[in-house]
Amino acid sequence: xxxxxxxxxxxxxxxxxxxDYLFKLEIIFKDFTKKDFVKLTKAKYLKIIxxxxxxxxxxxxxxxxxxxDITENNIYNYSSKFDFNSxxxxxxxxxxxxxxxxxxxxxxxxxxxxxxxxxxxxxxITPPNY
Numbered sequence: 847x848x849x850x851x852x853x854x855x856x857x858x859x860x861x862x863x864x865x866d867y868l869f870k871l872e873i874i875f876k877d878f879t880k881k882d883f884v885k886l887t888k889a890k891y892l893k894i895i896x897x898x899x900x901x902x903x904x905x906x907x908x909x910x911x912x913x914x915d916i917t918e919n920n921i922y923n924y925s926s927k928f929d930f931n932s933x934x935x936x937x938x939x940x941x942x943x944x945x946x947x948x949x950x951x952x953x954x955x956x957x958x959x960x961x962x963x964x965x966x967x968x969x970x971i972t973p974p975n976y
Contacts, residue, residue, distance in 0.1 A: 865917050869894055869960055871946075872910040873901060883958075886916075891961035903950045906930040911946055913962045924964055 871883045871894050881901070883894050895901055908929045915922035924943040931937055935950045943964035949957045 865915050865922075867922075867962065868912075868914045868916050870912040870914075871895065871958065871960065872912075873906055874908045874910070875905050876907045877905075878907075890963075891959065893957065894960050895956060895958035897951055897953075897955045897957050899955075901956050903930075903932045903948070903954050903956050906932060906956070911944055911960060913944065913960070922962070922964070924962060 865888065867887055867890060869883075869885045869887065869892060873881045873883070875881070883899075885892055885894055908927060910925065910927045912925040913922070914924075926939075926941055926944050928939045928946075930948075932950075937948045939946045939948075940963070943962065945961045945963050947959045949959075951957070
């Protein structure tokens with residue numbers, strides 16, 4: 847398996863530890879009520895909902911995710927809206943910018959992990975297919 851090569855530079859683009867990300871997940875329920883989960887982190891990924899938040903998968907209609915760079919450069923601003931499929935216990939939603947994963951436990955409560963995939967300071971070198 848190939849290993850990523852880290853590229854170093856002094857700019858914020860290549861030095862993401864200098865960036866604060868604001869993650870906002872808006873859950874839209876089937877009764878059209880909404881609940882927001884907002885977290886600030888230096889990492890490009892986080893667990894935004896825990897099972898202890900008591901959000902039931904069967905009650906979710908859709909969700910909206912927004913990830914913003916809140917540093918002075920304000921380089922990044924990504925968002926997407928997805929319809930939620932409550933028939934599947936572990937569901938992944940993704941596009942070119944965002945990866946979001948929902949896990950459902952036996953009580954039908956959800957846990958949600960989110961990652962910003964649009965910016966990555968690694969180059970993957972894959973071996974050829976033989």
